[in-house]
Amino acid sequence: MNHLPEDFIFSQSSLQDYVDCPRRFQLKYLLRQRYPAPEVDDLLEFERRMAQGERFHHLLHQHAVGLPAEVLQKRIDDDEVRRWFDTYLANGLNDVPERRYPEYSLTIPLGAYRLLAKFDLLALSDDKALIIDWKTSRHVPRRDRLQKRLQTIVYRYVLAKGGTALNGGQPIPPEQIEMRYWYADHEGQLVSFAYDAAQFEADEHYLTCLVREIEERERFPLTDDTTRCAYCTYRSLCERGITAGPLDEWELDEPTDLDELDFDFDQIAEIEF
């Protein structure tokens, strides 16, 4: 039985949620159920880190559209963010091709649906296509864990499959693609992943099978790994605990959906109505 609406869009976040816990995927993306329990124990510190991440991404966007670095530096009132921005100026754009697309989104067909990737920065030259994801997390995850994350899989695959319009009408060969995680809090430490045709085919097979599995599911079971439930807002709905897990042990430590703003910008005009 297919539960997916015809206009459903997959993303690295939704697929990661499915892999982590099918029930979480169902609640969040199919039923669109909001459940505002805490994700972590220290919500104020969590919020502070999210705001720092958001601020840092915003500064980089402003810099990318041509605002001078010194103008932006004058406006930073957070020491950590200033340090990150200085690190970015020192090495964040080293070896980054000149044709740059900040905050760039791309969708491609995936089965009967579409798959979305939102890149922090895409940079292209004649023989290179670089995906950069700016990270402000306190920990640098192990390389093998990053490699398995859906973000690494989805971003490279989407660019290889759907980057044609950015490449003069020609597909971008997988061998030209590199995915780079850049860690602001670790002096710009890089974790890079190359790509090739074999990995592209493996990813296509994996993603297609994943979507087919979701389509054909009758039930969306809870994860067997109950340690995840401590950081899931649905824990009470699933009867998997009462309190949220400690922030310091949280794996992601990173804003994941910075651009999920869905405010109605014109709402103020509607008051009287």
Place this chain on the structure above:
Amino acid sequence: MRLLKDQQRVASGYFDTTIYLDGIAGTGKTTAAIERVKELIRSGVPADSILIWVPQANLAMPYRRALQRARIDADTNVPTTTIGKLAYEMTDLFWPLISDDEKFNFGDKFGRPNFLSLELVQYYMTKFLGPEIELRDYFNSVHISRNRLYTQIVDNLNKAALVRFEPDKIGDRLKDALGDSVEQSYIYDDAQETASLFRQRCLEHNLLDFSLQVELFVNHLWPLEQVQNYLTRKYRHLIVDNVEEDTPASHDILRDWLPQTDSALLISDTGGGYRRFLGADPINAETLCDQCQVHITLDNHRVMSKELVALHDQLDFSLDPSKTDEPQSDADARDAIAYAPDINYQPQMIAWAAEHIASLVHDQGVPASEIVIMAPYMPDALRFSLQRELDAQQVPHRSHRPSRALREETASRTLLTLARLAHPHWNLPPNKFDVGYALAASINELDLIRARLLADVLYRNGKLAPFTGIKNDALTQRITFDLGMRYQVLFDWLQAYQAQDPLPLDIFFSKLFGEVLSQKGFGFHGQTDAANIAANLIDSAQAFRQTVSEIEPNLDIPTEYVKMVEEGVIANQYLRDWEDDQRDAVLIAPAYTFLLTNQPVDYQFWLNVGSSGWAQRLYQPLTHPYVLSRQWQSGRRWTENEEDEAHRQTLAYMALGLIRRCRKQIYLGFSQYSEQGYEQRGDLLMAIQTMLRRLNRSDAHA
């Protein structure tokens, strides 16, 4: 759907020029535009170089859905925008280019802007203007609620930004046209003083309301080469839908932008302009036609049945005294309507509507989503009665009402009451009724009667007592041990919370929700609506804290927030509310809300057809949509004739616009007496009766 020839021209041609496309609602303009976007993408145009621009965010949904479903190999993630969204995004991105400019006099030239949501605008209006209104005795002859007063001051500032006149000219414009009496002139002077004061205070604190965002973008950012280049180079193809519902600010930007595009399609709904009271200017929109190289009109109506076309033409004739030739139709307008002639009171009308809807859904297999019930206004009592009747008939329903207060929702009230109990130092103890109500909502299976008993016995002097405090065995048994223990869990949690430093209110709500209320056995467990409302309240309290703490770090933010909600602040609206609301359910909405969704349905139920609300503008003593429009000539006076003509036009636009969005039939609900017991004989009813008499006379002559 197969496209007609002119639709195909729009969809597949003119990729290197500008088109002005018009036609009445239902002629397939948006369908053609969606196909055009797909064709542009198929021809190799990057999706992110196309921009879909609409006057109201939900009007972009048909584009988004169609593109998400499209079987196209290339990217289809086409951005959509409104003037408000563009103003917000550009101000946020390019803020450093203007923030230290002396002419604005921002309080913190190197600080970030604070964008004000609907809730925060209301809060700061109260904070900045409330004391001044008291002190200076402003508006002493105006007898409307303070909230409505504020919304009209906001409205004036918005009009100044969207129509593009100086915000310090609001009072003069109103006085010149409407200030017949000294008293009225004073009101407009006060409106000017308060608007100027609010703007000044916003600038001092880097607070950007909608009007200031639009003004900064349109007047100061857009003229900058860096900003204009950024936008015009990024978006090479424009699709502008419902341009007649957009404002002069949008039209002016588009006038500059059109010559710089590779292609553009501007779409105008002939006979539209329903958002006039929000600054829409269909006459100004028409001037963009001259800017376009190609003009195409679609005139093949694809929504209305021939009976509805006849009804449209006949009612148009009745509503427009300038028309002299009676319309000729090959169908009978009376076949497009159904009505119950002998109804005296509103409850009978509601029952009549519900019965017919149930018959359509259950007997005739009509999808519930193909039915809409509307009235000029949809007060709580009418909405509730309709919902109850539809529930009794087992018909699914949904309602969409902007301007809903946060405090009106049970889940919000429950969380706020529990917050007061958990923070005795606020000195805002809830009353016993609210405590009982909150306990009933918090504990699953605890009915209101037993909840009130608990409140009677265990709530004293602003504090709850433990369940073990009940010494009366009969009462303990009546409550039951099981429910008593759940009460005790809630009590213990509140006690433990009070033993620590208080948390910010949004975090308190989140923990209370997660650790108690949403746990099994409690009232929010698995309750999707309650969880959604709790989530909105938490978002609201968080946004309030984050902004207000920036401006006044020493303020007692939780109590300020609670007081704001108690005063009836109208909740923020979110696009997700529109997007999530796709259930197969009958829509209950004010008529304007339905019109502005721009989606036709098979069956419409018009209730309170006799109400004068179909023709009348809202009572707005501080503002005026016609005088504060670009079409208003300086020096003119607004006369009674113009008021009458405005009423007639309002009614005609509304009634004809609704008919154009109906495929099969309109049910007319009429009760002789209104909810308040007044006889109802409004202009819409008169026009319909005139039309029916004329048609009956024609039959008799034949």
